[in-house]
Amino acid sequence: xxxxxxxxxxxxxxxxxxxxxxxxxxxxxxxxxxxxxxxxxxxxxxxxxxxxxxxxxxxxxxxxxxxxxxxxxxxxxxxxxxxxxxxxxxxxxxxxxxxxxxxxxxxxxxxxxxxxxxxxxxxxxxxxxxxxxxxxxxxxxxxxxxxxxxxxxxxxxxxxxxxxxxxxxxxxxxxxxxxxxxxxxxxxxxxxxxxxxxxxxxxxxxxx
Amino acid sequence: xxxxxxxxxxxxxxxxxxxxxxxxxxxxxxxxxxxxxxxxxxxxxxxxxxxxxxxxxxxxxxxxxxxxxxxxxxxxxxxxxxxxxxxxxxxxxxxxxxxxxxxxxxxxxxxxxxxxxxxxxxxxxxxxxxxxxxxxxxxxxxxxxxxxxxxxxxxxxxxxxxxx
Numbered sequence: 001x002x003x004x005x006x007x008x009x010x011x012x013x014x015x016x017x018x019x020x021x022x023x024x025x026x027x028x029x030x031x032x033x034x035x036x037x038x039x040x041x042x043x044x045x046x047x048x049x050x051x052x053x054x055x056x057x058x059x060x061x062x063x064x065x066x067x068x069x070x071x072x073x074x075x076x077x078x079x080x081x082x083x084x085x086x087x088x089x090x091x092x093x094x095x096x097x098x099x100x101x102x103x104x105x106x107x108x109x110x111x112x113x114x115x116x117x118x119x120x121x122x123x124x125x126x127x128x129x130x131x132x133x134x135x136x137x138x139x140x141x142x143x144x145x146x147x148x149x150x151x152x153x154x155x156x157x158x159x160x161x162x163x164x165x166x167x168x169x170x171x172x173x174x175x176x177x178x179x180x181x182x183x184x185x186x187x188x189x190x191x192x193x194x195x196x197x198x199x200x201x202x203x204x205x206x207x208x
Numbered sequence: 209x210x211x212x213x214x215x216x217x218x219x220x221x222x223x224x225x226x227x228x229x230x231x232x233x234x235x236x237x238x239x240x241x242x243x244x245x246x247x248x249x250x251x252x253x254x255x256x257x258x259x260x261x262x263x264x265x266x267x268x269x270x271x272x273x274x275x276x277x278x279x280x281x282x283x284x285x286x287x288x289x290x291x292x293x294x295x296x297x298x299x300x301x302x303x304x305x306x307x308x309x310x311x312x313x314x315x316x317x318x319x320x321x322x323x324x325x326x327x328x329x330x331x332x333x334x335x336x337x338x339x340x341x342x343x344x345x346x347x348x349x350x351x352x353x354x355x356x357x358x359x360x361x362x363x364x365x366x367x368x369x370x371x372x
Contacts (some may be wrong), residue, residue: 102278104242109285111313114293117231121297128221130298137216138209147213148217148220149298156294160287163224163232166280178236179279186242197297 005039005066009059009079014086018047022065025057035073039066045086045205052094056198058206068131077108082195082204096157117156144171168176231290238327239284240320326361 006167008027022028030036042065047053059081066075095138126128132151134142142148160166165177176184198204235241274370296303303309329335339348 018297038212071267106240106282106285107322108244108320109241109282110289110292110314111316112233112323113286113289114296115313115317115320116324117290117293118297120227120231121294127298133216133220137219138212145299146216148216151217153222153223153294153298155221156228156231157224157230157287157291158221158227160290163229164283165285166287177280177283178232179241179283181241183234183242183245183279206370 002028003032004074004076005068005070006076006078007059007062007078009062009081009083010153011080012077012084014043014088016088016090018053018087018089019043020047020057022062022086025085026062028146030073035070037071042066042069045085047089049089050091051089053087053089054194055087056082056195056204058082058199058204060207061205077083082199084191084194084198089189125197180192228290235286238324238331240323240327241279243327243330244323245278245282317356322359334340 006029008029010025010027013024020041020043022044025044028036028040030039037182044057044062044065045055047055059077061081063075063077063130066073097185115202127149130152131142134146134148136142137148163178199206284313305313335348335352336350339345344351
């Protein structure tokens with residue numbers, strides 16, 4: 001009597017070693033631990049290129065690999081219908097490029113946000129508005145400096161901290177912040193698109 | 209007199225908070241940073257960066273959590289940028305960073321605006337619709353490049369020819 005094998009195919013996986021095993025693309029459960037470990041270590045693919053690459057595997061391909069090793073095992077499928085594996089080739093040059101790219105994105109985030117809020121303040125005439133508010137509230141001309149400007153700036157800071165759920169103001173809990181949620185959604189969309197692309201172009205590893 | 213100042217401070221503070229809310233919502237909806245961060249598709253950030261994220265926020269550094277750390281870092285940078293930017297635009301200090309500073313700042317600001325435009329087009333599904341309507345299946349990359357070049361030319365015309 002063959003055991004039931006439960007295969008949960010992951011949507012995507014990121015590896016830094018070139019060899020892909022069944023255990024890489026799927027979570028596998030079998031009541032017989034020996035079979036489970038053997039199936040996990042069935043080789044699926046080997047990234048031969050010395051650069052970052054991605055490869056999509058159809059679940060049928062995974063099944064065919066398992067069945068050539070264990071012809072009479074009963075496979076229960078869970079999860080996705082294909083898995084995309086990203087191979088991250090960690091060459092020193094690649095690491096350096098990634099660090100440089102990170103610095104660029106960090107600078108865009110910092111200075112771009114500064115730029116866009118300056119554009120917003122200019123566009124809406126925030127300085128004049130705050131000066132007018134100063135006059136409205138206190139009856140005096142504010143000149144170049146108004147306490148309203150200070151509290152507006154601090155309010156902006158606190159508001160951002162609050163909405164991004166960061167440290168000081170927001171609860172410092174483990175709940176993901178808006179951008180983290182967005183990142184996950186985006187990741188999923190990219191994975192789905194990459195899989196469909198691979199299926200259409202025929203670069204996906206499939207049974208036929 | 210103090211009650212008037214308190215009222216002014218309060219209303220400006222609340223205005224700041226609500227604008228911050230709008231800013232966060234916009235950035236999140238448009239999704240500039242996920243798209244930018246995703247360019248390095250393989251999530252393997254240099255360990256310096258991960259350690260920086262973990263050190264700043266005491267969060268997990270393993271596996272998928274590492275990406276979360278980096279996004280957290282980016283969020284902090286946006287917050288810092290917005291705060292500094294609004295201080296600069298309201299109090300107009302002289303920073304004495306010279307033409308170099310100006311060039312770097314405007315270049316990165318321009319890149320940010322470009323990303324914003326691109327992300328907006330992506331959110332509004334402009335290019336998929338154009339592709340369907342014009343029946344251009346291949347070479348949308350050229351159309352995108354042309355649109356980007358058009359923006360560059362338009363910006364130059366705006367500043368140097370129209371002189372608005």
